[in-house]
Amino acid sequence: xxxxMAATVFNHICDLGSLSAAARALGLSRPMVSxxxxxxxxxxxxxxxxxxxxxxxxxxxxxxxxVKTRTLAQLSQAIGAGSGxxxxxxTLRVACAHFTAMHILAPVLPGFLARYPELRIEVExxxxxxxxxGERIDVAIRITDNPEPGVIARRLGDCESVLCASEGYxxxxxxxxxLEDLAQHNCLYYSGFAGKSWHFLDExxxxxxxxxKGNLSAGISSLLCESALAGMGIALVPEKExxxxxxxxxxxxxxxxxxxxxxxxxxxxxxxxxxxxxLRLFLEAIQETMSNAHN
Numbered sequence: 001x002x003x004x005m006a007a008t009v010f011n012h013i014c015d016l017g018s019l020s021a022a023a024r025a026l027g028l029s030r031p032m033v034s035x036x037x038x039x040x041x042x043x044x045x046x047x048x049x050x051x052x053x054x055x056x057x058x059x060x061x062x063x064x065x066x067v068k069t070r071t072l073a074q075l076s077q078a079i080g081a082g083s084g085x086x087x088x089x090x091t092l093r094v095a096c097a098h099f100t101a102m103h104i105l106a107p108v109l110p111g112f113l114a115r116y117p118e119l120r121i122e123v124e125x126x127x128x129x130x131x132x133x134g135e136r137i138d139v140a141i142r143i144t145d146n147p148e149p150g151v152i153a154r155r156l157g158d159c160e161s162v163l164c165a166s167e168g169y170x171x172x173x174x175x176x177x178x179l180e181d182l183a184q185h186n187c188l189y190y191s192g193f194a195g196k197s198w199h200f201l202d203e204x205x206x207x208x209x210x211x212x213k214g215n216l217s218a219g220i221s222s223l224l225c226e227s228a229l230a231g232m233g234i235a236l237v238p239e240k241e242x243x244x245x246x247x248x249x250x251x252x253x254x255x256x257x258x259x260x261x262x263x264x265x266x267x268x269x270x271x272x273x274x275x276x277x278x279l280r281l282f283l284e285a286i287q288e289t290m291s292n293a294h295n
Contacts, residue, residue: 007069009036014058014066015136063133067270088278089118096141097127099221103240112285119278127219132270138279140268147266154267154283157290160239161260164251168231176254179210186233187212188224198236200258236260
């Protein structure tokens with residue numbers, strides 16, 4: 001059997017989640033798709049997919065094979081396309097947190113999809129890291145100081161944070177004057193980063209940090225910002241999240257002599273070689289939009 005076709009069938013099974021869906025997408029019979037999957041497993045010398053009456057599960061060997069078969073499929077398409085310009089099409093699956101979707105992707109999507117009408121984008125909102133292979137994700141957009149190993153991490157820009165609290169909280173508990181004062185306050189902190197410390201640059205550009213404590217942690221920055229607005233404590237949140245509250249005077253910026261440590265925005269994907277055209281253009285659009293926002 002045609003191994004390139006077997007790889008294509010395997011990709012569709014993994015992307016669509018069932019043999020029947022792959023058969024419909026490719027215009028093949030269900031038994032033929034099953035035969036191609038058997039051929040892929042013989043070729044790989046391992047079970048690639050666990051089959052049950054309810055769902056299919058990709059095995060660890062299947063995850064490794066999927067990286068290679070996607071590269072093979074992209075290469076075969078590139079050869080077939082020759083040297084002509086490739087119009088991005090198909091579906092691009094993107095994973096990101098709620099803040100990233102609303103403040104980083106939302107400004108990019110209207111113009112990008114209008115420019116490339118053949119492309120479709122599926123955004124999966126998840127505030128925890130996802131398995132790119134297991135969840136069939138093309139790219140994860142993450143704000144982090146420590147990209148996970150084993151993936152390509154393309155830096156797209158920076159995320160600036162702000163230390164803030166409501167006037168009501170500050171009237172009741174006092175305004176912190178020094179970094180050390182934060183240890184005496186109720187701090188609302190993001191649970192996605194290890195440790196309970198906040199990091200800053202002082203006026204000399206030196207890195208400083210303080211251990212904090214508080215009665216609320218969350219993996220979503222909008223909840224921390226809303227809690228700060230409600231007078232629950234001091235929050236360190238993305239500046240974009242707090243911008244409206246600061247402009248309205250409902251939030252007060254604290255310790256302006258300290259610069260909260262910037263976190264990088266990364267596009268995380270599996271392979272640098274034979275990268276889909278749509279993915280490359282999408283990352284470039286995010287990078288350009290973020291760069292323009294800082295200029």
